[in-house]
Amino acid sequence: MMDLGRRKSYWNRPTLGLWERSYLPEVLRGLAVTGGVIARNLARWLTFRKGALTARYPEERRADYAAGNRGKHVLTTRPDGRPQCIACMLCATACPARVIEIEAAFDPADAAHPKHPARFEIDYSRCVFCGLCVEACPEDAIRMPQDVPDLPSHDRGEMWLSRDHLLGWCPRSDAAKPYPPGPAGGGEGGSL
Amino acid sequence: MTRIFLNGREIEVAADTTVLRAALDNGVYVPYFCWHPRLSVAGNCRICMVEVEGKGLDIACNMPVSEGMKVLTDSDEVRAARKAMMQFLTLNHPVDCGICDKAGECTLQDYHFAYNGAPSISAEPKVRATKFHDLGDRILIDNERCIVCSRCVRFTHEVSRSKALGIQGRGDTSLVRCEEGRRFDDPYSDNVIDLCPVGALLSRSFLYKARVWFLEATPSVCPGCARGCAIRIWHLRADRRLQRLDPRRNLEIARVTPLDDPAVNGPWICNKGRDLAAIFERPRADQAMLRGRPVPLAEAISEARRLVDGAKRRTALVSSWGSDGELAAFRDHLAARFDVRVKPDHVPQPGEIVEDDILIRADKNPNTRGARALFGERPVAFEPGTDLVLVWGEGFDYSRVPAGAKVVLLGSYLAPENGAADVFLPISVQTERDGSYTNSDGIARRFEACFPPGETIAHAADLFAAIGGRP
Numbered sequence: 001m002m003d004l005g006r007r008k009s010y011w012n013r014p015t016l017g018l019w020e021r022s023y024l025p026e027v028l029r030g031l032a033v034t035g036g037v038i039a040r041n042l043a044r045w046l047t048f049r050k051g052a053l054t055a056r057y058p059e060e061r062r063a064d065y066a067a068g069n070r071g072k073h074v075l076t077t078r079p080d081g082r083p084q085c086i087a088c089m090l091c092a093t094a095c096p097a098r099v100i101e102i103e104a105a106f107d108p109a110d111a112a113h114p115k116h117p118a119r120f121e122i123d124y125s126r127c128v129f130c131g132l133c134v135e136a137c138p139e140d141a142i143r144m145p146q147d148v149p150d151l152p153s154h155d156r157g158e159m160w161l162s163r164d165h166l167l168g169w170c171p172r173s174d175a176a177k178p179y180p181p182g183p184a185g186g187g188e189g190g191s192l
Numbered sequence: 193m194t195r196i197f198l199n200g201r202e203i204e205v206a207a208d209t210t211v212l213r214a215a216l217d218n219g220v221y222v223p224y225f226c227w228h229p230r231l232s233v234a235g236n237c238r239i240c241m242v243e244v245e246g247k248g249l250d251i252a253c254n255m256p257v258s259e260g261m262k263v264l265t266d267s268d269e270v271r272a273a274r275k276a277m278m279q280f281l282t283l284n285h286p287v288d289c290g291i292c293d294k295a296g297e298c299t300l301q302d303y304h305f306a307y308n309g310a311p312s313i314s315a316e317p318k319v320r321a322t323k324f325h326d327l328g329d330r331i332l333i334d335n336e337r338c339i340v341c342s343r344c345v346r347f348t349h350e351v352s353r354s355k356a357l358g359i360q361g362r363g364d365t366s367l368v369r370c371e372e373g374r375r376f377d378d379p380y381s382d383n384v385i386d387l388c389p390v391g392a393l394l395s396r397s398f399l400y401k402a403r404v405w406f407l408e409a410t411p412s413v414c415p416g417c418a419r420g421c422a423i424r425i426w427h428l429r430a431d432r433r434l435q436r437l438d439p440r441r442n443l444e445i446a447r448v449t450p451l452d453d454p455a456v457n458g459p460w461i462c463n464k465g466r467d468l469a470a471i472f473e474r475p476r477a478d479q480a481m482l483r484g485r486p487v488p489l490a491e492a493i494s495e496a497r498r499l500v501d502g503a504k505r506r507t508a509l510v511s512s513w514g515s516d517g518e519l520a521a522f523r524d525h526l527a528a529r530f531d532v533r534v535k536p537d538h539v540p541q542p543g544e545i546v547e548d549d550i551l552i553r554a555d556k557n558p559n560t561r562g563a564r565a566l567f568g569e570r571p572v573a574f575e576p577g578t579d580l581v582l583v584w585g586e587g588f589d590y591s592r593v594p595a596g597a598k599v600v601l602l603g604s605y606l607a608p609e610n611g612a613a614d615v616f617l618p619i620s621v622q623t624e625r626d627g628s629y630t631n632s633d634g635i636a637r638r639f640e641a642c643f644p645p646g647e648t649i650a651h652a653a654d655l656f657a658a659i660g661g662r663p
């Protein structure tokens with residue numbers, strides 16, 4: 001039974017010390033941080049260097065995505081080039097945005113992998129890039145490499161990417177699996 | 193009555209029952225694989241072990257109750273024995289859950305989480321067996337998944353009595369197989385798929401079609417014959433509708449399973465009931481027509497109304513696939529002005545089993561009894577001078593229409609006679625509406641809508657009100 005008489009104790013008790021609670025010094029410290037960034041960017045801009053200017057995506061890409069960035073999915077392949085995916089649909093089950101649609105097919109000829117995805121579609125207009133699909137996958141068949149997704153489009157319908165596209169694109173950041181070699185060779189191809 | 197102590201609680205149970213039944217009836221769950229309430233006791237899976245104080249462990253499914261016995265279903269010994277039994281049952285199990293159609297409703301999977309949870313302690317390689325062995329036109333068996341509980345074998349010996357299945361070999365090389373030289377051609381064969389506690393028996397028509405947790409089941413009544421078995425129609429859950437893949441799958445029957453109704457069918461149905469998709473998913477008629485000319489539904493209704501009002505001698509052939517509610521709507525709005533005959537919509541097809549002593553009935557219509565209760569038993573015939581025939585449903589030979597009579601036809605499927613009728617009105621099918629059927633024993637059972645009807649399709653009950661109601 002829950003003890004209704006006592007107040008719940010929360011993990012985030014107020015932890016501010018006297019210095020923080022005296023308010024003004026902390027406000028000034030915050031202003032100094034933002035002011036410093038403005039000053040630095042302004043100085044770079046005045047000397048014709050690139051400051052914190054927004055990258056003009058998609059024509060322009062940043063080279064320095066955070067190590068944990070989750071980009072457009074990759075479907076990994078087995079050595080024979082067929083998808084690693086067994087169409088178990090756990091990714092589709094885990095996906096909170098419900099954007100993965102898989103059609104399974106039966107292949108009696110492949111004894112070790114009788115079930116495979118005939119179609120595998122992800123709707124990037126609704127994907128929230130949470131990575132739960134990657135965590136759910138028991139086969140390491142789907143990954144989200146660090147690279148930026150190459151996704152902009154004027155049409156929602158075009159933002160569904162299908163099995164062959166996700167199998168075929170070669171991210172720079174993920175060379176752990178032998179992906180089909182990209183146009184430049186050696187798995188080091190462009191992002192599409 | 194016999195008095196026993198179940199986990200220290202004193203209960204009164206019937207003298208001829210078993211400890212397993214007594215426990216289940218009294219709200220104490222004891223796990224079981226091979227036991228089934230409608231099959232004989234085999235006692236081979238040993239998961240139902242309980243402890244009798246002073247006597248030690250034994251299986252509950254084959255243990256008669258005796259006066260004053262003290263049963264423990266959850267003692268340390270019982271838990272350890274169950275865990276050991278689960279280790280043993282999964283010793284050679286492939287743990288294919290990711291690609292197993294049973295996953296999500298698999299007893300082995302559920303019990304593993306409930307009673308074992310530990311990885312295998314065996315270091316031996318697993319014994320391999322045949323996968324996707326062809327048992328018949330409808331069923332494959334994956335022998336690696338089979339736990340040799342013999343439920344399927346007992347079903348074919350005790351319920352369907354085809355004696356088609358047996359077990360060959362022994363120990364870890366046991367294989368469930370068809371009798372030599374025979375295919376699994378039992379008309380009730382698909383029940384073993386539900387009966388199998390694991391995913392060993394696989395339906396060809398459902399193989400890899402969907403994960404079961406993407407589906408929902410709508411309670412319904414099988415219209416395949418006058419038995420009217422209680423069924424579940426499984427289709428994609430509303431929150432799992434497909435947007436990119438074929439959207440027709442959103443309105444498809446994924447599979448049909450029995451719904452246990454002791455008064456009608458028990459936990460079984462015949463294979464025709466499994467194939468309702470073949471009946472309901474024929475090409476649908478969704479366009480109202482006047483002599484083959486497409487018109488809006490409202491125009492077709494007013495034309496039907498004009499023809500009915502203008503005719504002198506009218507005959508109606510009502511559908512034995514109409515629900516009780518639709519038949520009542522016909523009686524309320526139109527029957528008084530018609531000579532009403534009940535028409536059999538479906539007759540036995542070549543090769544179909546006409547009748548047996550298990551479930552299948554000769555009348556291949558679900559609601560003949562309900563229709564006859566309202567409109568009598570006279571066969572289809574026309575009084576001289578008939579100048580309007582209203583046909584509701586299928587199964588009528590249009591060459592019998594009296595010369596010069598107008599035809600108003602209410603149908604659901606594409607057929608050549610739709611275009612020949614003076615008025616054709618498209619109506620919904622069973623999976624698109626709620627209702628009830630009265631089976632041949634007079635038992636009425638409800639069915640519920642699985643899918644919304646198309647926009648140009650009307651419910652027959654609404655059409656009767658529109659054609660016959662006061663203007």
Ligand code: SF4
Pocket residue numbers: 091094095096097098099100122126127128129130131132133134
């Ligand atoms: S990243 Fe998240 S939202 Fe996107 S497909 Fe995976 S699970 Fe769904």
Ligand code: SF4
Pocket residue numbers: 084085086087088089090091092102133136137138139140141142
């Ligand atoms: S990507 Fe992984 S989780 Fe998704 S269906 Fe394929 S194997 Fe299953």
Ligand code: SF4
Pocket residue numbers: 285286287288289290292293294295296298299300301337390391392
């Ligand atoms: S039978 Fe059950 S435990 Fe075995 S693979 Fe299928 S779902 Fe998993």
Ligand code: SF4
Pocket residue numbers: 337338339340341342343344345368387388389390392393
């Ligand atoms: S196929 Fe299924 S029902 Fe038949 S013996 Fe094996 S586990 Fe039991």
Ligand code: FES
Pocket residue numbers: 223224225226227234235236237238239240241251252253254
């Ligand atoms: S259920 Fe009792 S031994 Fe199988």
